Amino acid sequence: MAFGQLSLKGRALRLLAAREHSRRELERKLAAHETEPGQLKAALDELQARGFIDEQRVVDSVVHRRAARLGAGRVKQELQAKGLDAERVAIAVAGLKATEVERAREVWRRKFGELPADAQQRAKQARFLAARGFGGDVIQRVLKLDPGEA
Numbered sequence: 001m002a003f004g005q006l007s008l009k010g011r012a013l014r015l016l017a018a019r020e021h022s023r024r025e026l027e028r029k030l031a032a033h034e035t036e037p038g039q040l041k042a043a044l045d046e047l048q049a050r051g052f053i054d055e056q057r058v059v060d061s062v063v064h065r066r067a068a069r070l071g072a073g074r075v076k077q078e079l080q081a082k083g084l085d086a087e088r089v090a091i092a093v094a095g096l097k098a099t100e101v102e103r104a105r106e107v108w109r110r111k112f113g114e115l116p117a118d119a120q121q122r123a124k125q126a127r128f129l130a131a132r133g134f135g136g137d138v139i140q141r142v143l144k145l146d147p148g149e150a
Helices: 007-020 023-033 039-049 055-066 072-081 086-097 100-111 119-131 134-143
Strands: none
Touching: 007 023, 007 039, 023 055, 039 119, 072 086, 072 134, 086 100, 100 119, 100 134, 119 134
16 A cells, blocks of 8 residues: 555554654644544544553653753753643653753763863854753853863
8 A cells, every 4th residue: 555545544653653753743744634624633542542642752752862962952842842741841851951961061072072272162162062952051061171071
């Protein structure tokens, strides 16, 4: 059966086989394929009841894939974009905050490896970390790093 001929449930399962998706992501991706009102909601309700759609798995998956390279700010942004429950997002972000400085140091070390020699390099390194979602206080701590601590 060609992808174009799949039922909504089949399309959703194909998407879920590639990676975890939130219900809102599936609604957004499959809305154009709904032929009757309520058809998509019914298909997603069934998949959710059977455990194929699980918000906590989506949160865990994003955190697992992205936390090593991104700060809590960027991970939070990605989770919110997936339409996940605000409380789950807040809990996941709070868990990331505990390791934020260590993760930022590792990201910085892989990219630069040495402290900035001047203000221009310092600004470049700070922008790099900020773009990855690390907060200003974390960036300050990483860029004041004593080379002996690395």
